[in-house]
Amino acid sequence: MFALTLALAAPVYFPAPARGDTPRPFSEAVQVGDTLYLSGQIGIRDDGTLPEGIEAQSRQMMENIGAALKRRGIGWGDVFHCLVMLDDMADWPAFNRVYVPNFPAGKLPARSAVGADGLALGAKVEMECKAYMGRR
16 A cells, blocks of 8 residues: 655745735735636726726736736646636627637637626626646
8 A cells, every 4th residue: 555645835825916006905826836826807907997898808808817827937828727707698709709819729728607797897807717837
């Protein structure tokens, strides 16, 4: 008989960048072992405003998430799960038009989606992701 030993890594917290002079009360991401857990992101610009419409907000949100991944030395090909929250499920096709091209061919992550009423700051979409960091 053999014993399996798992080396558990302590979480590493990455604070959310401030928007203007306002600190944000959550971590942008937390790494545990080889997994990076990204907090939900909306399509907020650096000046704190949201663009108009689902496609514009989705593009900005994907840029925000892409920047968070890049700060950790990884990219969209390392994302293995996403949770999408849509203010209006009728926006699903428009969201997908923006979402899909960000991923390498054949590497779409597992994904869940929910209709959510009342996203932060009146956003139309929010997404959180999990990514693998083991190949860094």
